Amino acid sequence: MFRTVERLLAFRYLRARRKEGFISVIAGFSLLGIALGVGTLIVVLAVMKGFRDQLVDRILGLNGHMTVFSASGRGIQDYGGIAADLEKAQVVVRALPMVEGQVLASGPDDARGALVRGFTRESLERKTLIANNIRAGSLEDFQGKGVLIGTRMAQRLGLRLGDELNLISPRTVATPFGGMPRQVSFPVVGLFEVGMFEFDSSLVFMPFDTAQAFFQTGDAATAIEVDVTDPQNVKAIRGEIGSIIADRGVVLTDWQQTNSTLVGALDVERNVMFLILTLIILIAAFNIISGMVMLVKDKSRDIAILRTMGATRGMILRIFMMTGASIGIVGTFIGFVLGLAFATNIESIRQALQALTGTQLFSAEIYFLSKLPADVVWSDVVSVVGLSLVLSFLATLYPAWRAARLDPVEALRYE
Structure with a gap:
């Protein structure tokens, strides 16, 4: 799908020169924002899933799934x-x-x-x-x-x-x-x-x-x-x-009736946290747009020269799409690795932070459970990674389209 020359140019534009340092900073913050958003979302979803499952397991293990009472x-x-x-x-x-x-x-x-x-x-x-x-x-x-x-x-x-x-x-x-x-x-x-x-x-x-x-x-x-x-x-x-x-002469109740408020609140909180943390990825995607627009503006002379040398609009479109998407892909991968590492070792990290700071980070009196649980659900991880990649790809469309629509004559008129 992408030719060798297109890949070379796309990765060349990712390595900004000294005068393009501000664009490089924006790209770096975009990559960092996506990595933090993906990693945080994976950790939060794993912790909330583990918390819900542990809480429900304890409730069911002690209270039974249904209870028969005297009418x-x-x-x-x-x-x-x-x-x-x-x-x-x-x-x-x-x-x-x-x-x-x-x-x-x-x-x-x-x-x-x-x-x-x-x-x-x-x-x-x-x-x-x-x-x-x-x-x-x-x-x-x-x-x-x-x-x-x-x-x-x-x-x-x-x-x-x-x-x-x-x-x-x-x-x-x-x-x-x-x-x-x-x-x-x-x-x-x-x-x-x-x-x-x-x-x-x-x-x-x-x-x-x-x-x-x-x-x-x-x-x-x-x-x-x-x-x-x-x-x-x-x-x-x-x-x-x-x-x-x-x-x-008896009546029947089940655990979902008895604990409907608690379980419902946990589910709502999980969905709201997913929505809130998705905004981090969305903001990072907007940073990709702003960085790419500035890059297209700065590279207008290069784009015009490429067009006069025979490069098609599709080629220019693919070059800048690859440039922007690379930021999202690398950021998503870093966030994926960090999120999984943090989620699978979160109790050890909590214990280390408590020993370092001397404070109680997960009080059993408040959070009901004695240990901080985390359950990584791969369907959630795939959803987070897929969402990040889709948003990163969509963020490249407008700047790449602007680059492809650039008129070589206008770009070189005052050069």
């Missing part, structure tokens, strides 16, 4: 039968009855609100996010009155393995002095850390029968957690699950 609010009496019927469905991976309630948890150092979830040991072993992230103790001791708490809750309350966790239930107990909150101490038999601050700092796991006695639910469960084969497609599965539990 009357009095608990589910036939929780064993309902769970067994649900697990017969091909779309259901597991159905785990639980007892859930809010408490005030206290230790030697502090007191804070907490959420207690009662499961059998067998059910908790099937929740792999917990079973695979026990940092101290063992699930073998999860029986009787022993409880599991998160590592961050243990740090805040000043508790260690074997210490007593004091729980105060909002349900009152009748005494000669009136109603008093129910208060019981439980030994800590294990510490877990799932990597999400909200869960590691406020969740307590208690044996199922102990939770029933503590919350005085009788022989009932407050909910049944249901995990399905395709959690991203719960709306399609909902009808099949609903038919199993129909007319049994």
Whole structure:
């Protein structure tokens, strides 16, 4: 498509002489802008994708994909039968009855609100996010009155393995002095850390029968957690699950309903960031236009001489298109390499910057997760690179067209 002489002239115009230094500066800033835009866009999309996936995985790993509640609010009496019927469905991976309630948890150092979830040991072993992230103790001791708490809750309350966790239930107990909150101490038999601050700092796991006695639910469960084969497609599965539990005095909610605001906000933020950072590439493309227009103006005498020597308008068009597009291609390649390198090592870079500056760059209290995640999606990378190349190519069309339309007579009249 491009002849040898066209390539030689195009690359010659990229190496500006001393009097064309300002044009070279503009070209350099254009290349830098495209590289920064492409690299930043790759990193931001990877981090936001990783953040969303990690957040959703933690939410689904602990809360289940669907939850069955009592329609009357009095608990589910036939929780064993309902769970067994649900697990017969091909779309259901597991159905785990639980007892859930809010408490005030206290230790030697502090007191804070907490959420207690009662499961059998067998059910908790099937929740792999917990079973695979026990940092101290063992699930073998999860029986009787022993409880599991998160590592961050243990740090805040000043508790260690074997210490007593004091729980105060909002349900009152009748005494000669009136109603008093129910208060019981439980030994800590294990510490877990799932990597999400909200869960590691406020969740307590208690044996199922102990939770029933503590919350005085009788022989009932407050909910049944249901995990399905395709959690991203719960709306399609909902009808099949609903038919199993129909007319049994229960209602069904899914994780997309419960977390719709959070997931929707993450998706909107990702799209907005893509749009904003694309403007960096667009500005760099406009810099290519301005630099190329100035180059065409400066090279008008050379263009006229080439035309008089037999160069066609198409040849001039291709020369200046190649000159401008080379800036975009090189800038895109540099941004591609830098973006991938940064995204794949972003947690190590964060740790190094924190050690260097002595500041917390990714606070778990604010961002929910303990580590900065990044998930490079190649379709996103291809989209960013393709967008950059297209904008760079379009930026060369007008200056190249002006160069091709230049009249040799007018250009050489005053030479």
